[in-house]
Amino acid sequence: MKKQFAVIGLGRFGGSICKSLVAEGMEVLAIDMDEEKVNEFAPDVTQAAIADTTDEKALKSLGIRNFDHVIVAIGDNIQASILTTLMLEEMGVEHITVKAQNDYHEKVLERIGADEIVHPERDIGVRIAHNVVSENVLDHLELSDEYSISELVAGSTIAGETIYDLDFREKYGSSILAIKRGDDMIVSPLPDETIQQNDVIIVLGANQDINRLENHWM
Ligand code: ADP
Numbered sequence: 001m002k003k004q005f006a007v008i009g010l011g012r013f014g015g016s017i018c019k020s021l022v023a024e025g026m027e028v029l030a031i032d033m034d035e036e037k038v039n040e041f042a043p044d045v046t047q048a049a050i051a052d053t054t055d056e057k058a059l060k061s062l063g064i065r066n067f068d069h070v071i072v073a074i075g076d077n078i079q080a081s082i083l084t085t086l087m088l089e090e091m092g093v094e095h096i097t098v099k100a101q102n103d104y105h106e107k108v109l110e111r112i113g114a115d116e117i118v119h120p121e122r123d124i125g126v127r128i129a130h131n132v133v134s135e136n137v138l139d140h141l142e143l144s145d146e147y148s149i150s151e152l153v154a155g156s157t158i159a160g161e162t163i164y165d166l167d168f169r170e171k172y173g174s175s176i177l178a179i180k181r182g183d184d185m186i187v188s189p190l191p192d193e194t195i196q197q198n199d200v201i202i203v204l205g206a207n208q209d210i211n212r213l214e215n216h217w218m
Pocket of ligand 1: 011076
C-alpha cells in the first residue's frame with residue numbers, strides 16, 4: 001500500500017515537499033488555513049483542505065491520525081507549529097516531521113516528541129558557506145555535529161596519485177566513499193585507484209578534518 005502523507009502549511013517549504021512527494025507518486029493531503037494556498041495546490045495533490053490546525057476539532061475531522069507521516073511546515077507562527085505538533089502527538093500520529101525556525105523552537109519540539117526536526121534555512125546556509133569558501137567544494141552535508149560528507153573536485157596537486165599514495169585516512173582521517181568520473185561512479189574505490197583531474201571525490205570524515213581538506217587540499 002502507498003504511504004499516506006499530510007503536509008500542514010503550504011509556504012515555500014511545505015509547498016516544495018508536497019510537489020516532491022507527488023512527483024514520487026505518493027498520496028498527499030495538503031492543508032493550509034489560507035484558502036488561496038489550498039486552491040493553488042488542490043489540482044496537484046490527492047486531497048487538499050482548508051483548516052486551522054491549532055483547532056483540535058478541525059484537525060480530528062481531517063482524519064489526520066490515519067496518515068503514516070505528517071509534516072508540519074508552518075513557518076513564522078511558532079506557536080501554531082508547536083500547538084499543532086502537540087495535538088498530532090496526542091492523537092497518536094505515527095511519524096511527525098516539523099520545520100523549526102530557531103533553536104528555542106527546536107527544543108520545545110524535541111520535548112513534545114516530534115520524531116524529526118528539520119532546519120532547512122540553517123542547513124542550506126551551512127552548505128552554501130562550504131561552497132563559497134572553496135571553489136573545490138561542490139556540496140557539503142552535515143551528518144551530525146561531528147561528521148560530514150563533502151564532494152570535492154580533484155585539482156592538479158593530487159591528480160595522478162593513487163589513493164594509497166595520498167594516504168588519505170592517515171593524513172586527513174577521512175574515507176573516500178566514491179569517485180565520480182564523468183558519467184561513471186566508482187563506489188568504495190580501491191587503494192590503487194589513480195585520481196584524475198576533475199574527479200569528484202566524495203569523502204566522509206570528522207568536521208574539522210573535512211574543513212581542513214576543503215581549505216587546504218586540491
Ligand atoms: P515558508 O517559510 O516555508 O514559506 P510560510 O510561513 O510562508 O513558510 O508559510 C507557512 C504556511 O503555513 C502559510 O501558508 C500559512 O497560511 C500556514 N499556516 C500558518 N499557521 C497555520 C495554521 N494554524 N493552520 C494551518 N496553516 C497554517
